[in-house]
Amino acid sequence: MADGSRFVGVAALRTAVLLGLIAPAAWIALDYALGAMGPRPVERALQEAGSWAVRFVILSLAVMPLRQVMRWPRLAAVRRRIGVAAFCYAALHFTIYIADQKFDLVKAAGEIALRLYLTIGFTALCGLIALAATSTDAMARRLGGRRWRQLHWLAYPIAVLAVVHFFLQTRLEAVEPTIMAGLLAWLLLYRAVERWRGAVTLPTLTALGLGVGAMAIAAETAVLWFKFGVVPGRVLTAMLTFETGIRPGMAVLGVGILVVVLSIARNISSRAGTRPATAEPATSA
Numbered sequence: 407m408a409d410g411s412r413f414v415g416v417a418a419l420r421t422a423v424l425l426g427l428i429a430p431a432a433w434i435a436l437d438y439a440l441g442a443m444g445p446r447p448v449e450r451a452l453q454e455a456g457s458w459a460v461r462f463v464i465l466s467l468a469v470m471p472l473r474q475v476m477r478w479p480r481l482a483a484v485r486r487r488i489g490v491a492a493f494c495y496a497a498l499h500f501t502i503y504i505a506d507q508k509f510d511l512v513k514a515a516g517e518i519a520l521r522l523y524l525t526i527g528f529t530a531l532c533g534l535i536a537l538a539a540t541s542t543d544a545m546a547r548r549l550g551g552r553r554w555r556q557l558h559w560l561a562y563p564i565a566v567l568a569v570v571h572f573f574l575q576t577r578l579e580a581v582e583p584t585i586m587a588g589l590l591a592w593l594l595l596y597r598a599v600e601r602w603r604g605a606v607t608l609p610t611l612t613a614l615g616l617g618v619g620a621m622a623i624a625a626e627t628a629v630l631w632f633k634f635g636v637v638p639g640r641v642l643t644a645m646l647t648f649e650t651g652i653r654p655g656m657a658v659l660g661v662g663i664l665v666v667v668l669s670i671a672r673n674i675s676s677r678a679g680t681r682p683a684t685a686e687p688a689t690s691a
């Protein structure tokens with residue numbers, strides 16, 4: 407076989423991804439049922455569902471670049487599934503919010519209209535509903551390939567709104583929102599380069615990983631300095647020595663470097679003839 411499906415059949419891949427998508431919901435339900443969600447279980451379930459919604463939105467956007475870098479076209483088979491899962495987690499998040507408002511829809515609507523971060527979350531949810539509703543083959547046929555693709559480009563602004571919503575409601579240090587924002591910046595720039603140049607070469611991929619990583623480190627350092635008064639030297643030392651674990655900026659840099667390593671490994675394996683090159687170039691569209 408000419409691609410990664412030599413190792414993982416599409417059916418097995420689909421099943422593994424489905425299980426991975428269901429697992430967080432099962433985990434949330436189990437923790438809730440066992441009373442393992444701390445003193446405010448509803449708030450905790452709301453946060454967990456929202457976090458997984460954002461993670462899956464980002465993951466669904468990462469499928470295309472990963473597919474191109476790994477020259478694994480069949481990875482596209484799971485993209486839709488991940489996108490629908492993102493919608494399901496966002497819907498669960500919204501349902502928990504409504505339940506938390508004692509199903510008082512008028513009060514909930516008022517809150518959504520008045521609080522900016524809720525208005526932004528609601529807009530993202532409406533976008534996800536539109537994408538999920540048109541995700542079937544029948545809808546894709548009805549809309550026609552071009553219109554369907556145009557509509558599904560909405561996934562990018564939706565991801566931006568979801569990450570902004572994530573940032574705005576964060577009261578303490580924004581660790582995960584910073585990682586999500588960094589990954590989203592990488593994905594947006596990758597897509598922009600791909601559209602502009604037609605292909606993303608290895609040097610560009612390297613520049614992208616290092617550039618976005620550096621931006622994330624600089625942004626994190628600036629926020630910690632201005633918001634919490636931690637001097638930049640202290641932040642950078644903590645980042646390089648990992649004394650407070652992997653900092654968000656370093657995580658974004660790490661992901662960028664990992665993608666470059668994957669691309670190099672894929673090129674080497676192609677040249678060694680262990681996996682004959684497919685029609686799709688390493689990082690082309």
Ligand code: HEM
Pocket residue numbers: 449452453454455456457458459460463496499500503518524527528529530531534568571572575
């Ligand atoms: C009408 C739509 C939405 C409403 C009413 C809503 C409501 C909320 C509320 C009240 C919180 C704060 C939870 C807390 O007390 O800490 C929150 C947090 C959050 N929401 Fe939403 N949200 C909506 C849509 C979305 C969407 C579409 C996404 C993602 C795609 C999302 C992702 C998140 C995330 C990641 C958090 C932070 C979770 C954490 O602290 O770990 N929300 N949302």
